[in-house]
Amino acid sequence: MPVVLVIGAQWGDEGKGKLVDYLAQEAHLVARYQGGHNAGHTVVINDEMFVLHLIPSGILHEGTLCVIGNGVVVEPGCLLKEIQGLRQRGVRVSEENLLISARAHLIMPYHMALEAAQEAQRGSGRIGTTGRGIGPAYVDKAARVGLRMADLLRPQQFRQKLQANLEAANRQLKAMGGKGFSSQGIYEQYMRYAEALAPHITDTAEVLHSYIQQRKNILLEGAQGTLLDVDHGTYPYVTSSNASAGGACTGLGIGPTQVGHVLGVAKAYTTRVGEGPFPTELQEPLGHLLRERGGEYGATTGRPRRCGWLDLVALRYAVRVNGLSALAITKLDILDELKEIRLCTAYPLEGARLSSFPADAWALRHCRPQYETLKGWQQSTRGITRFEDLPQEAQVYLRTIEEYTGARVELISTGQRRQELIVLREQFRNGQEAV
Ligand code: GDP
Secondary structure (H helix, E strand, O other): OOEEEEEEOOOOOOOHHHHHHHHHOOOOEEEEOOEOOOOOEEEEEOOEEEEEOOOOHHHHOOOOEEEEOOOEEEOHHHHHHHHHHHHHOOOOOOOOOEEEEOOOEEOOHHHHHHHHHHHHHHHHHOOOOOOOOHHHHHHHHHOOOOOEHHHHOOHHHHHHHHHHHHHHHHHHHHHOOOOOOOHHHHHHHHHHHHHHHHHHEEOHHHHHHHHHHOOOOEEEEOOOOHHHOOOOOOOOOOOOOOOOHHHHHHOOOOOHHHOOEEEEEEEOOEEEOOOOOOOOEOOOOHHHHHHHHHOOEOOOOOOEOEEEOEEHHHHHHHHHHHOOOEEEEEOHHHHOOOOEEEEEEEOEEOOEEOOOOOOOHHHHHHOOOEEEEEEOOOOOOOOOOOHHHOOHHHHHHHHHHHHHHOOEEEEEEOOOOOOOEEEOOHHHOHHHHHO
């Protein structure tokens, strides 16, 4: 490998989970670097479905070390539930295969309450957050008052910081008509979490450096996607962290020169959850067809996703912003039935062609996407594992994506299962033999 970064090239839910699971077969270490338990990966192994929220999907592989990096915000109760759920299904989870950065920030109960109250106050201007306290936890991090995993291990320090934060949070909650929290209840609950999590908490950057030095295979797993990145996404309809490639360095404590390959994952079409502009969004009945065929409902929240044509303007932007070495295209099979397939190649706005992906939501909302229409293949691609076996029209579709974005397509997913995959990069083939 040795260090491969897998990133969402759209608005998240690109099917990264399946690819990370495939690539993790060869990895010695798999790490998450941003976001929280709002991310949801669905992985299907031997017809068994696993939904993971915080723990990297490498956990499903015997002998792979999983790391939750400093850039992730952790709700310890949810993490423990996820650990419990995996153990109940026979997956071994211990300090031998799951480490959490001592620098990772904690999501506290008042973060969730604050997020819900703030979102309710926004009314029609709501961002569409998942209400899990992730945004407010990152706010505390930037304001330098956040509680971290390291604090869990120092009860006295934890109590003092909690007290101070709670006073501020309760003031805000009451001002918004909500109820405050008692510090003792939270303290006792978090000390129970501390006991359960202590063996897993460590300096994960050190562990990563040692694996890098030994030239072991490392897989870095992004959550959400580039267009949800707090800096490069469709602000303000974004997540509170850096979901793009740069986030992997800050969120794990490694340098850009240590990342060897950056793989961007994109669906063969586009989806988006929550609010915000979406130029290629399809109305019914086509939007409905993609949603039903693609099972486009949030893995964590169950929310229906908005569906649309593949947006090559946005994808080319993702290639640039992340310095993508290559693309992986997923869910090709979802387009199997369509007679015609459209690809968005430009965004004219008020008569002028935009030369790049616009920074402001207004422009994205008002531009009129321009499309290239390709012939559909109208036959099944489900389970195809060789590029040559794809219908000619599907090959043209993939080549058009390459031409327009300037990035090579190295992996093509043709179904939910791990082996339903076309692997065009030699280096990634080993995993295919293992399935
Ligand atoms: P992630 O967060 O990016 O991993 O996205 P999700 O967990 O929402 O994954 C998308 C869903 O699509 C999951 O149910 C996957 O099993 C499924 N999936 C991934 N790749 C393919 C594919 O090529 N074809 C089909 N039909 N389903 C896929």
